[in-house]
Amino acid sequence: MHIPDGFLDLKTAMVSGALAAAGLGIAIRKVRSQVPVRRVPLIGLAGAFIFAAQMLNFPVAGGTSGHLIGAVLATVLLGPSAAVLILSSVLILQCFMFADGGVTALGANLFNMALVAPVVGYGIYRAVSGLVGNSLRGRLCGIAFAAWCSTVAASIACAGQLALSGTVQWRVAFPAMANVHMLIGIGEALITTLVVAALARLRPELLDERQQSDRQPRYRELAAYGLLISIGLAVFIVPFASAWPDGLERVAAVLGFEHKALVTPLGLSALPDYAVPGLKSAMLSTVIAGCAGTLAAFVLAYLLARFLTPAEAGKRIARAREFRP
């Protein structure tokens, strides 16, 4: 998902760069106020850890292999702001030292992978583990689902940036990126969950300690990131979701300024109007397919969490006693 140089135009690069810089600024400020000095080296070393973990290959069918991205892993282990900082430093390092991801696209890459991915992941992880129950099983379920969602969300943001730059049309970029990353997301969810399950088995206090200092929900922090992400959403995605402005068009018709062309703030006249026949149903089917895919991912996440946390030993013994004549 690293966008190289030459694929983004100036306005996209600048908007995403500004959003990424703002996000990184918030993260630095929050880490400075929340994280004790004792743990600052851990944040630096965690960057190296995520980088090293990304190098480890997992066999996928047919001789290909995938690897971890690590946004949700970093968030779960160290909290959202630290994760934003860690992933940013990994991406900056990859850009400047290993030429992986472009310099002009650095802002966009930071926005997608170091802001959208961990923050969306954290929100979903918190929501789901609250919903399923704050047991290990609930948390693993939340982690699996969050890892999948964060991968897909980052890829959709990436597709929006490519489309806004005029390099790849939305109609091509969105399905290609989303479909591929819905598959990659499964792998990401599996790895992340397996790693956290292994940590819970090997060194549960590492997870518990975080959980305690992490207990108070971070509404203001999340609200600040959420604002940045929704600005990104409005700029990168909304101009292309041509089915959504339906309501807007109706309002325009009612108010009587329909004849004025709908011009988005960035000078992109509302995208292909000529493609409207068939598009509506296509959009609808996309939405339905997306919902079905998300639901399936959630069910899979729950099953994975169930598989990884078998009924507790105590319960099993109690059940065994019941069955004894």
Next chain:
Amino acid sequence: MNRQLLSPYQHRSSLIHRLHPVWKCAGALIIIFIIVLGSRFAWAAYAGIGGGLVIIALLSRIPPRYLLKRILCLEPFVLGIAGLSLLQADGLHLFLSMLVKSTLCLFSMVLLAGSTPFSDLLAVLRRLRVPALLVTTLALTYRYLFLLLEETARMKRARQSRTFTSRRGQAWRSPATVIALLFIRTSERAERVYNAMAARGWRT
């Protein structure tokens, strides 16, 4: 993989290496911005920039084979995204132009990274008043990256030498356990690193 990541030619002393890192960074950024902002089909200009970069590469005396390898190793990512444009009408022109542009940008970044030690880049960042916490994080990440890569490889080797069967479930579980162990070791090491840093008078 580690070999490819290490940049063994950063510490030579050619004309390019001796240039002040600020000038090198500024130069690379200017070249990249010109390429990115330039018109899509200015082939002659791209040929000129390419020629200039080749001259810089020769001046830097980094083996061309190494540079070529680094570029080829990153080319799949470029092809992956550029390939998407082939799916739309009149995609071929767009595809070629993006391929050339990205490759030129990659070339200049590989040259910059190949001729500048990371600590010099960090000094530039520090001079630009980038927040100290970010610079510290970057420095620690780079400092411990190779160490942790080495450690991962060691753990993997140890695991492989003890596990004789390769069942399907195990293929995913064991790398996941390696990552989990790596995090445990990382957090323990961070504790020791902090103690050592604090003993030497470090403050954020």
